[in-house]
Amino acid sequence: MKTIILRTASTYLLPLLLLFSVFILLRGHYLPGGGFIGGLIASIAFILHGSANGQENTKTLLRIHPGFLMPVGLTVAFFSGIAGMVLEGKEFMTGIWFKDPLPVIGMIGTPLFFDIGVYLVVVGVTLTIIMTISESS
Secondary structure, eight states: OOHHHHHHHHHHHHHHHHHHHHHHHHTTTTTSHHHHHHHHHHHHHHHHHHHHHHHHHHHHHSOOOOGGGHHHHHHHHHHHHHHHHHHHHHOTTTOOOOOOTTTTTTBHHEEEEEEEEHHHHHHHHOOOHHHHHHOOO
């Protein structure tokens, strides 16, 4: 039974959980966290919204099929890995860093883009699996 309290809470929790998942993603290459944990938190936000408001409402909120995020994330992670080979002639997965840090994020480099790719893959895989299971039951 979906109560009005759960529906209202999930509406307010969705943006907060997504913001928290981005925070975990951005702090991941300095401290514990990163793309995997941030992606799981983002998936939990959408799963909570889907269980409270229905999967169809959540699908319209997503606007794209979550399965599309998997190849996009893999592409971002792959290009972050070969950037060191192409730009500096070094080994695969060699980190390249911009010269100046950004005020909130800090140093930007290929490890952050790798984490973003992992984030997208985790969100895509988890939401595809959960939505497929919920449609079949």
